[in-house]
Amino acid sequence: MSQSLSPTMMVSEADLSTFLRDWSGEALLPVGEERFLGRGSWPELPSQRVSLDESNATVDHATADLTVTVGASVLMSDLQKTLNRHGQWLPVALQPVGTVGGWIGSGRQSQMAGRFGSLRDYLIGIQGVTGRGRAFKAGGKVVKNVAGYDLMKLMTGSLGGFGLVTEATFRVLPLPETWGGFRYPMKKLSRTQLQEARALEPTVLCLSREANGCFLIGGFSGKPNGVRERLRLVSDVLGATEELPAATLRGLLDGWERRLLTGNQTLGWGGVLPSGVTNPTFLQSPGGPSLWDLLRGYAWWFDLPEAKTLSTWREGLKTYEGVLNLDVAAESSYDPWGWESPAETAVWNRIKDNLDPEGIWAWGRLPGTASLSRETS
Amino acid sequence: MRELISNLIHLLGKDAVLQSESARAVYECDGYTLNRAVPDLVVLPKSPEEVSETVRLLDREGVPIVPRGAGTSLSGGCLSPEGGVVLSLTRMNQIEHLDRDNRCALVQAGVINLALSRAASPAGLHYAPDPSSQQACTLGGNIAANSGGPHTLKYGVTVNHVLAVELVTAGGERFWIGSRTPGRGGPDLVGTVVGHEGTFGVVTRAWVQLVPNPAATATFFAEFESVEAASKAVSTVIGLGVVPAAVEMMDAPIMEALSEAYGLSFQPGTQAALLIELDGQPVDVREETPSVLEACQAAGASHVRQAKDESERRLLWKARKQAFGALGRITKNLCTQDGVVPRTKLPEVLRSIQTIGNDHGLRVANVFHAGDGNLHPILLYDENKPEEVEAVLQASEAILETCLALGGSLSGEHGIGVEKIGLMEKAFGLGTLEVMSDVRRAFDPEARFNPNKVLPNGAGCTDTGRGLGRTKPGRQVPL
Numbered sequence: 001m002s003q004s005l006s007p008t009m010m011v012s013e014a015d016l017s018t019f020l021r022d023w024s025g026e027a028l029l030p031v032g033e034e035r036f037l038g039r040g041s042w043p044e045l046p047s048q049r050v051s052l053d054e055s056n057a058t059v060d061h062a063t064a065d066l067t068v069t070v071g072a073s074v075l076m077s078d079l080q081k082t083l084n085r086h087g088q089w090l091p092v093a094l095q096p097v098g099t100v101g102g103w104i105g106s107g108r109q110s111q112m113a114g115r116f117g118s119l120r121d122y123l124i125g126i127q128g129v130t131g132r133g134r135a136f137k138a139g140g141k142v143v144k145n146v147a148g149y150d151l152m153k154l155m156t157g158s159l160g161g162f163g164l165v166t167e168a169t170f171r172v173l174p175l176p177e178t179w180g181g182f183r184y185p186m187k188k189l190s191r192t193q194l195q196e197a198r199a200l201e202p203t204v205l206c207l208s209r210e211a212n213g214c215f216l217i218g219g220f221s222g223k224p225n226g227v228r229e230r231l232r233l234v235s236d237v238l239g240a241t242e243e244l245p246a247a248t249l250r251g252l253l254d255g256w257e258r259r260l261l262t263g264n265q266t267l268g269w270g271g272v273l274p275s276g277v278t279n280p281t282f283l284q285s286p287g288g289p290s291l292w293d294l295l296r297g298y299a300w301w302f303d304l305p306e307a308k309t310l311s312t313w314r315e316g317l318k319t320y321e322g323v324l325n326l327d328v329a330a331e332s333s334y335d336p337w338g339w340e341s342p343a344e345t346a347v348w349n350r351i352k353d354n355l356d357p358e359g360i361w362a363w364g365r366l367p368g369t370a371s372l373s374r375e376t377s
Numbered sequence: 378m379r380e381l382i383s384n385l386i387h388l389l390g391k392d393a394v395l396q397s398e399s400a401r402a403v404y405e406c407d408g409y410t411l412n413r414a415v416p417d418l419v420v421l422p423k424s425p426e427e428v429s430e431t432v433r434l435l436d437r438e439g440v441p442i443v444p445r446g447a448g449t450s451l452s453g454g455c456l457s458p459e460g461g462v463v464l465s466l467t468r469m470n471q472i473e474h475l476d477r478d479n480r481c482a483l484v485q486a487g488v489i490n491l492a493l494s495r496a497a498s499p500a501g502l503h504y505a506p507d508p509s510s511q512q513a514c515t516l517g518g519n520i521a522a523n524s525g526g527p528h529t530l531k532y533g534v535t536v537n538h539v540l541a542v543e544l545v546t547a548g549g550e551r552f553w554i555g556s557r558t559p560g561r562g563g564p565d566l567v568g569t570v571v572g573h574e575g576t577f578g579v580v581t582r583a584w585v586q587l588v589p590n591p592a593a594t595a596t597f598f599a600e601f602e603s604v605e606a607a608s609k610a611v612s613t614v615i616g617l618g619v620v621p622a623a624v625e626m627m628d629a630p631i632m633e634a635l636s637e638a639y640g641l642s643f644q645p646g647t648q649a650a651l652l653i654e655l656d657g658q659p660v661d662v663r664e665e666t667p668s669v670l671e672a673c674q675a676a677g678a679s680h681v682r683q684a685k686d687e688s689e690r691r692l693l694w695k696a697r698k699q700a701f702g703a704l705g706r707i708t709k710n711l712c713t714q715d716g717v718v719p720r721t722k723l724p725e726v727l728r729s730i731q732t733i734g735n736d737h738g739l740r741v742a743n744v745f746h747a748g749d750g751n752l753h754p755i756l757l758y759d760e761n762k763p764e765e766v767e768a769v770l771q772a773s774e775a776i777l778e779t780c781l782a783l784g785g786s787l788s789g790e791h792g793i794g795v796e797k798i799g800l801m802e803k804a805f806g807l808g809t810l811e812v813m814s815d816v817r818r819a820f821d822p823e824a825r826f827n828p829n830k831v832l833p834n835g836a837g838c839t840d841t842g843r844g845l846g847r848t849k850p851g852r853q854v855p856l
Contacts, residue, residue, distance in 0.1 A: 355816070
């Protein structure tokens with residue numbers, strides 16, 4: 001698959017409808033900071049990257065209502081800083097990398113998804129364009145809303161194939177007062193201990209594969225007494241743990257976030273059923289995920305294992321109905337998707353045909369859609 | 378039609394095809410009784426395979442299909458105003474698999490909401506979305522409506538607890554979307570389907586998530602001398618960084634009804650009360666309790682009571698969940714509205730609702746989910762008085778327009794159905810409705826499923842002459 005290397009076009013929101021009305025070039029690929037372009041496959045036809053200019057403002061932060069509305073080009077880290085200043089946060093990552101639009105389009109998860117859910121659970125309103133500039137606005141600024149169809153969910157994870165998001169509204173949470181963490185060697189961990197640690201409702205509970213072995217990294221957040229007591233309880237469950245001060249734990253979380261989005265390596269991501277992360281022996285198998293969320297089963301590989309290991313893991317994960325997808329750094333022979341669903345692909349294709357009959361927005365990155373291409377004159 | 382009925386009887390059995398007028402009349406409305414329409418036929422399949430074959434037969438004849446669960450919809454979502462066949466899922470009531478290790482369950486669409494929580498209870502789990510109708514409503518209906526309930530503030534609504542859905546669409550095609558496994562990626566089709574109000578197809582089964590029963594709870598009942606004071610307490614609690622499991626508010630007419638129905642007593646001068654519940658780890662509940670008490674006292678609560686034990690907790694919740702029923706003692710009929718506003722607009726919208734009620738000569742009671750701004754003004758009237766029925770319709774529209782004007786939405790949890798379809802263009806504009814219509818057509822190109830619901834004019838906004846608008850109140854029987 002080849003990729004267009006033409007420069008990214010910047011378009012302002014005010015000019016967007018005119019731009020799209022007059023566009024006659026290659027299929028358009030919405031981008032932000034281009035952190036998530038490796039997700040899925042590249043569109044089969046060359047595509048023109050397009051990015052929103054000037055859509056980088058916080059439109060409305062209703063602090064008392066715990067909602068915030070931002071332009072899609074806003075950096076997630078800037079959004080988080082704005083929220084933090086008011087004692088609030090989006091519980092998707094401490095200092096998330098990428099833009100708001102990129103997070104929505106990629107549908108990515110963080111290591112706190114097991115506890116807090118993912119961005120789709122906080123996205124309550126959206127504005128965007130589809131096709132040749134048809135504007136839409138769904139959801140709103142209320143945290144509970146069932147009026148009309150949920151276009152927020154449809155756009156999440158769509159990799160820009162249905163159109164461009166221009167603005168998003170999120171519900172947010174109060175910022176935890178404090179954090180505290182622990183580290184424990186996985187080789188000492190029993191299944192029972194792992195289950196008891198999970199029952200304490202940690203904010204994060206991950207297997208971290210490091211040079212000198214696998215470690216259980218856990219963290220709690222909330223009121224100081226609550227965090228202290230939970231750390232004490234987990235110490236009772238596991239025996240002696242290495243306590244991680246708040247700054248160390250936060251540094252680890254930030255470091256993981258950056259490992260998942262930098263460099264030229266191909267990254268793996270996916271997950272297994274939660275029952276698949278209860279067996280410490282399986283969790284430590286060679287070639288396994290660099291990070292494994294032990295609450296919900298999400299998994300991440302910082303570096304792609306060699307092909308044979310990759311195939312072995314893709315097969316092995318099926319025992320737990322698991323999937324391993326790839327964010328490919330460059331042209332690759334690997335199939336980026338570890339799963340397929342012809343029925344869902346058919347529905348996506350029909351939605352695409354209806355929303356964007358001219359194929360203005362690049363398609364072909366989702367499982368099973370690579371064979372579709374835009375007719376060119 | 379005769380041949381179709383014969384084929385349906387052959388497929389489903391005679392007892393699963395209801396033809397007589399009296400049998401069909403049972404399905405003439407749902408919880409929204411202002412609109413009624415007797416369907417041409419009612420069918421009750423017992424399995425996903427039967428649903429698939431039934432839809433294939435009906436679709437071939439171009440017959441509209443109205444999926445229905447327990448009929449607890451409060452927006453006319455199960456109404457069949459243009460005839461057609463009601464496809465009832467109530468006989469598909471099996472919990473096929475309870476997966477304790479993965480905290481999920483495979484359920485048929487007709488499983489009753491509370492029945493799932495009861496089945497999961499021995500495993501220390503429950504199903505979190507808990508609408509007030511949970512003793513009767515079905516999971517398929519919950520999925521269609523994206524149902525909520527009092528505990529959504531902390532636990533989220535139905536879409537946050539559905540992992541995968543089996544859907545039957547046009548032509549009887551049956552397929553699964555979604556997965557129990559996290560981290561698959563791709564557009565969230567499950568999230569798109571949940572809340573479709575039966576307009577995409579028929580939900581036959583689903584994998585739903587279960588959550589652990591909380592290790593500790595603390596339930597409070599606080600009384601205030603004004604709605605404003607109670608609203609202030611809500612904002613203060615959340616502003617202190619506490620996200621309660623539930624924050625419910627009720628006003629004076631509700632408490633009057635509860636007194637009459639159950640002999641409950643309240644402090645003199647109480648105009649509004651809050652039911653606040655914390656749950657979670659014992660240490661968290663202990664830590665958050667002072668914040669709740671502090672917030673209530675700062676807002677001027679005249680009395681705050683904390684449930685001493687589980688039986689007292691159940692009593693407090695019984696009062697809340699049976700408030701609607703209690704109103705039956707003070708009114709012949711009631712119309713429960715459903716709107717939502719940003720939480721900070723609660724005092725303003727409640728004042729407006731009172732004014733609207735007064736302007737239309739109607740008494741209004743309020744019991745609702747204050748924590749997330751989801752209102753349920755209940756209009757009390759007598760359906761035998763046409764002028765009161767008309768007043769209810771007008772007042773309902775005025776309330777919803779007020780919600781929109783305050784930055785809210787037409788529905789927090791009941792859905793659009795037929796009741797609010799006339800306001801959809803005002804709420805979203807034609808452009809967005811066209812985009813929504815495009816999504817719908819991907820599932821149901823002929824607008825066969827639950828036509829004239831959610832979107833004005835059925836399949837596409839460019840269609841003309843098929844709009845429903847607001848149906849005239851009273852019974853409607855196909856010619």
